[in-house]
Amino acid sequence: MRALWSGHVTCGLVSVPVRLSAATQDPRPQLHQVHAADGGRIRHRRVCEAEARDVAEDEIARGWQAPDGRVVVLHDEDLDRLPLATRKTIEIAGFVGQTDVDPLMFDRGCYAAPDGPATARPYALLVEALARTGRYGIAKFAVRTRERLAVLRPRHGVLIVQALHWPQEIRAPGDITSTAPVTEQELALAETLIEQLAGVDVTGLHDQYGEALEQVVTAKIEGRDWTQPPEPVRRIEIRDLMEQIVSLIVSSAGQDQ
Known part of the structure; x- marks a missing residue:
């Protein structure tokens, strides 16, 4: 499986090099937007508003608009040099019981594979220790353009890195509970x-x-x-x-x- 991220799982002074790959896929037929009259594909053009022209993929960067209206352009090399400890590290903050994590927080999961023969033993030790204690590791790591919260959990001898929604991303349900009495x-x-x-x-x-x-x-x-x-x-x-x-x-x- 293609690696989506590579780095280290760290817990205190222990560091385990790993590679992450997607644990899920969508096997359904993929639908595209087409012109109903002739089936021609609908393409979304990338147009620069300032120059009113199409731009190529290699001309596109990311930008952040400052309060005064100026745009700060960020290139891939800028993001690769972020001063962030979790940029190449899945840093375990601590361990919790499996029932301590609200399932509503679960997002996509990844398989974490040991990165190299020398990693096999500490990797197996971490997976088995999590399985025996019945606990999840709570960690943070940065992938692509954002930092993610995650749980580390064992599954059939494999370490799963399950991305989580941040607590502030979970919406309050409001007053939707039923007050009808039951016997x-x-x-x-x-x-x-x-x-x-x-x-x-x-x-x-x-x-x-x-x-x-x-x-x-x-x-x-x-x-x-x-x-x-x-x-x-x-x-x-x-x-x-x-x-x-x-x-x-x-x-x-x-x-x-």
């Missing part, structure tokens, strides 16, 4: 329903939208119609919820006899 009997029945449906195999689920999209694309290429989807399963209405729960309880009781 203990209703809670007990709802808990029974949850237990009855426990044990789903996540690995057995797949992207049906992507499959349907691929079916439509293939059918249009071959000049034929595509299979119509089945009727959607009727959703359980609120008024039917208690009936569904009671039915499950009765069915379960019959099987136990």
